[in-house]
Amino acid sequence: MRRIVRALRPLQKLTSHTTQFPLPVHRLLSASSSSSSSASAAASSDSDSAAHDADFNSADFSLPPSDPSPASGAPVRNPLSALCKVRFEPCLRARADEALFGEKNAGMGVEDAVEEERSREVALALLEAALEPPDENEEEGPEEVRKEDQMSLSVGIVGAPNAGKSSLTNTAVGSKVAAVSRKTNTTTHEILGVLTKGKTQICFFDTPGLMLGHHGFPHRDVTVRVESAWTSVNLYDLLIVMFDVNRHLKMPDSRVIKLIKRLGAEVNPNQKRILCMNKVDLVEDKKDLLKVAKEFEDLPGFERYFMVSGLKGKGVKDLVQYLMDQAVRRSWDEEPATMTEEVMKTISLEVVREKMLDHIHQEIPYVIEHRLMDWKELKDGSLRVEQHFIAPKQSQRQILVGKNGSKIGRIGIEANEELRSIFKRDVHLMLQVRVAKKRSS
Numbered sequence: 270m271r272r273i274v275r276a277l278r279p280l281q282k283l284t285s286h287t288t289q290f291p292l293p294v295h296r297l298l299s300a301s302s303s304s305s306s307s308a309s310a311a312a313s314s315d316s317d318s319a320a321h322d323a324d325f326n327s328a329d330f331s332l333p334p335s336d337p338s339p340a341s342g343a344p345v346r347n348p349l350s351a352l353c354k355v356r357f358e359p360c361l362r363a364r365a366d367e368a369l370f371g372e373k374n375a376g377m378g379v380e381d382a383v384e385e386e387r388s389r390e391v392a393l394a395l396l397e398a399a400l401e402p403p404d405e406n407e408e409e410g411p412e413e414v415r416k417e418d419q420m421s422l423s424v425g426i427v428g429a430p431n432a433g434k435s436s437l438t439n440t441a442v443g444s445k446v447a448a449v450s451r452k453t454n455t456t457t458h459e460i461l462g463v464l465t466k467g468k469t470q471i472c473f474f475d476t477p478g479l480m481l482g483h484h485g486f487p488h489r490d491v492t493v494r495v496e497s498a499w500t501s502v503n504l505y506d507l508l509i510v511m512f513d514v515n516r517h518l519k520m521p522d523s524r525v526i527k528l529i530k531r532l533g534a535e536v537n538p539n540q541k542r543i544l545c546m547n548k549v550d551l552v553e554d555k556k557d558l559l560k561v562a563k564e565f566e567d568l569p570g571f572e573r574y575f576m577v578s579g580l581k582g583k584g585v586k587d588l589v590q591y592l593m594d595q596a597v598r599r600s601w602d603e604e605p606a607t608m609t610e611e612v613m614k615t616i617s618l619e620v621v622r623e624k625m626l627d628h629i630h631q632e633i634p635y636v637i638e639h640r641l642m643d644w645k646e647l648k649d650g651s652l653r654v655e656q657h658f659i660a661p662k663q664s665q666r667q668i669l670v671g672k673n674g675s676k677i678g679r680i681g682i683e684a685n686e687e688l689r690s691i692f693k694r695d696v697h698l699m700l701q702v703r704v705a706k707k708r709s710s
């Protein structure tokens with residue numbers, strides 16, 4: 270099982286190599302401020318030539334120093350328990366506007382306001398998760414648990430696109446591990462969220478949205494990622510089958526019903542399965558929830574039924590407790606010490622990705638490759654993070670960069686501030702947008 274879980278890890282996608290691209294990318298960003306803090310200066314001196322090509326470089330903006338209370342540069346003992354104390358700053362967007370446009374709310378259209386509202390919703394959910402009272406035995410610290418006492422559970426979450434899998438994972442783990450978006454199929458790879466409490470570690474696998482044909486089976490022309498979601502379904506100790514109960518009440522999707530019935534048809538001796546009705550907060554008449562519960566009550570394959578709001582956190586505590594109770598005696602798959610940097614890298618990618626989804630509409634986000642190019646802890650304890658976006662076409666690059674670098678600047682500032690708030694240290698973020706090299710025939 271341990272090997273299977275490892276094979277499923279999404280982190281293989283991460284690259285920390287420092288390959289530089291020969292393409293000259295002109296610097297388009299006209300920064301509103303060039304005064305650098307001492308930390309920024311440290312970053313600049315430590316930067317290589319790539320920093321000068323960056324379309325966004327946080328060193329170009331004067332940002333207030335991050336909260337120095339946790340010793341800057343001190344290793345994060347367990348990133349996830351540290352992240353549970355994160356306070357999300359809801360004013361990040363306003364500050365980004367100020368830094369980019371020089372005045373409050375300048376350049377903010379109606380669409381931005383809607384986006385801001387959505388962003389706030391996500392922020393509130395994260396905040397709620399972050400403010401959960403600490404575990405009684407949190408002081409114990411995961412690495413102090415002896416191997417023979419460790420308990421583990423691998424959990425897959427399956428559901429139609431937009432059912433809320435990423436949001437539930439985020440809330441359960443208490444950190445931003447998966448991009449949450451109003452667009453469908455935002456989960457482009459399986460993202461691991463790890464929750465370690467006391468002796469128990471739960472690994473969540475957020476499977477990509479499954480597209481189903483009208484028989485409840487995958488379409489014949491399934492993409493590789495959908496196929497991989499199907500093959501991975503049986504590998505988890507426990508499977509959460511999730512659906513949007515509000516949508517089901519208003520506009521039942523026969524494919525989703527077939528998926529639920531298929532996965533709940535019979536007891537699987539090797540895997541516990543539960544049915545999760547998500548987005549209960551959107552259901553006005555709560556009696557309707559009972560109707561839905563009744564509709565699926567005769568499915569022996571599901572051991573339990575849960576009604577939750579992954580976004581608002583409702584019912585998530587009970588669900589997590591249930592999962593904790595299902596853990597089996599098996600040593601943890603993730604060593605807290607070695608996970609630290611990997612989780613932070615994943616988070617850095619996800620935060621930037623989410624900001625990109627916030628600002629770039631149309632299909633563009635889905636055709637752009639996004640890579641972590643460099644990750645360095647600097648002498649002063651701050652982090653230098655370089656990420657590249659690789660667009661297939663110049664026109665797509667231009668949309669992402671925006672007029673005078675305004676789009677990538679906004680994405681960069683918001684992401685930078687959020688990463689500083691999550692990692693509790695200064696982060697020097699560099700974003701570069703380039704066009705994919707044409708293959709020579």
Ligand SMILES: Nc1nc2c(ncn2[C@@H]2O[C@H](COP(=O)(O)OP(=O)(O)OP(=O)(O)O)[C@@H](O)[C@H]2O)c(=O)[nH]1
Binds near residue numbers: 433456548549551
């Ligand atoms: N009101 C409400 N909205 C939710 C809830 N859970 C998720 N959402 C919203 O539903 C949308 C989709 O949520 P995601 O978590 O990205 O869904 P997903 O299943 O991971 O999506 P894919 O990656 O496309 O498969 C987002 O706009 C979320 O904010 C919930 O409990 N209540």
